[in-house]
Amino acid sequence: MAIREGRWDCQYCGKTGILGREQGCPGCGRVRPEGTKFYLLEDAPEVTDEHLQERAQAGADWVCAFCGTTNEAQRDPCKQCGASKSSSESQQQVKTYELHEVPRTGDNAPDETIQPEPSQVVASRSSALPMLPVIGGVLAVLLVCGLGIWFFVLRTTEQQVTVDGFSWERTIEIEEMRTVTEEDWDVPSGGRVLDQRQEIHHYKQVLDHYETRTRQVNERVKVGSEDYVCGQRDLGNGFFEDKMCTRDVYETRSRTETYEEPIYRDEPVYRTRYTYEIDRWERDRTEKAQGNDQNPVWPDYMLASNQRAGERSALYRVHITDDQGKTYQVEAPEQRWAVLHIGDRVIVKFNAMGEPIELIFQRRS
Ligand SMILES: [Zn+2]
Ligand SMILES: [Zn+2]
Helix, strand or coil: CCEEECEECCCCCCCCCEECCCCECCCCCCECCCCCCCECCCCCCECCCHHHHHHHHCCCCEECCCCCCEECCCCCCCCCCCCCHHHCCCECCCEEEEHHHCCCCCCCCCCCCCCCCHHHHHHHHHHHCCHHHHHHHHHHHHHHHHHHHHHHHHCCEEEEEEEEEEEEEEEEEEEEEEEEEEEECCCCCCCEEEEEEEEEEEEEEEEEEEEEEEEEEEEEEEEEEEEEEEEEEECCCCEEEEEEEEEEEEEEEEEEEEEEEEEEEEEEEEEEEEEEEEEEEEEEEEEEEEECCCCCCCCCCCCCCCEEEEEEEEEEEEEEECCCCCEEEEECCHHHHHCCCCCCEEEEEECCCCCEEEEEEEECC
């Protein structure tokens, strides 16, 4: 397994990135203290030197119980004071990291606190700014359209005018019982069947047969396994060792598959269709009475034995003249129409086209 050389930082003089093989700081000359954090740079190459590989695999560094000096695993006795390794139990910690946990900075690195990115805020603000003229333009167009609709369609004016006449119109619908011939899928009550036959009412889809067809399908197939670097092992002596894991390797393969496609056909559904005769009230004529006074009456009418009087309707109009001498007619409810007099001054509401639409109130002149 591949060995890589780690780094460490000197806590005395602040020097950073010291090679893992160094037992002392090249800056201040002090011995690496116990518990120093080893880290691995992202692009640390594999160690190929046999001597260094041997040192890395010899085990963790040990710390002299008498003078505190860190010694390589193979060194005995202590290079500083000569005490033997067997009298010391303390040694650098060995630990294994997942790939995302591997330390990339040492003891002297500043705390990794996440700062909000101000550039993003500026970017979003500047991207919103070009939209402002567009929104303003849309609002202006909507305002002009609204004013146009109000002026040409919704605008009303009120004007005082003089009553100078009246007219009325009253109508009665006369209906007659007639025998008519119709056809339908059902016979309504009172209908007398003249003829019936089978006709196509609608079509339904019926399974006719299956056709064998082919299609391409993609499948994920396991084709083997591979070893990969899934972490790092801090050997406790300035060196790291790749931690290897195994994972399955898949491949997407395409194959041709046959399947049965259902084929449908339209089949007619027959129902009985009837021709029948039936007696119905139908509109025969409109009887109408009208006059240019305030004495409305309903029209006279004569009924045959198969006839009846149906819906009644009435219309009452006030004839008016404005102060420019222009004449109009405006509809009014019967009760208000009946109590007006010629010469009365009334207020009338006009629409945007200049047509009278409503009699608002009356005032005696
Ligand atoms: Zn130093
Ligand atoms: Zn010592």
